[in-house]
Amino acid sequence: MALFVTFEGIEGSGKSTHLRLLADHLRAAGHPVVETREPGGTAAGAAIRRLLLGTDAPPLSPLSELLLYCADRTEHVSIVIRPALAAGQVVLSDRFSESTIAYQSYGRGLDLTVVRTLDAHARAGLVPHLTFLLDCPASEGLRRIAGRHASSEPGGAAPKGAAPLPLDRFERETLAFHERVRDGFRTLAAAEPTRFCVIDASAPVETIRARIAAEADRRLAKAA
Ligand code: TMP
DSSP: OOEEEEEEESTTSOHHHHHHHHHHHHHHTTOOEEEEESSOSSHHHHHHHHHHHSTTOOOOOHHHHHHHHHHHHHHHIIIIIHHHHHTTOEEEEEOOHHHIIIIIIIITOOOHHHHHHHHHHHHTTOOOSEEEEEEOOHHHHHHHHHHHHSTTSTTOSSOTTSOOOOOOTTTTSOHHHHHHHHHHHHHHHHHOTTTEEEEETTSOHHHHHHHHHHHHHHHHHHHO
């Protein structure tokens, strides 16, 4: 049963963890699942991701940033997402169009009409069937990110004794930037309450996992 599901949220909201947990749940129920992400879901996308978020990423103007995210999406939609949906698979994408609107328009301040127009070209008419917004205060997301980057801390991503992982261009942004991004996501979700499922990302992992699994099961049953 083809279903296109996206996960959105600020840094440290836990969306990548919950995408993986949903993939496990759906596979256990016998659904073919494709896990993918933006940027970086294709070979060109991986190069674009390094340019945007790699350790030696160069400074970029907000417009160049927008164009790169849209180039990544153009490839991702045509090479990965559409073929998988045509083959009847469930596609789970870590970020999609709402990230562009929230980060490049609400965050960076680019004109909303310009951002929406370029995104519309990139996704070429594709709209997710279901979007989970993992929502938590920006301060909480940033606290989790800081923990992940601290070397040899319990739960930190860097192995014991290793140098801390450098922060990327968005992780280095101010709390005010991340608050604007969060506000963008919440505004987008409020405008499309049928497609969006807003999840309190401060809740325990198991509570969130069960809520997401139940909602995906409900949508799959409806689509069948
Ligand atoms: P992540 O894969 O770890 O979530 O990192 C992706 C980063 O790129 C994250 O900071 C959000 C940002 N981003 C945008 O600014 N615009 C976009 O369109 C997308 C897909 C991501």
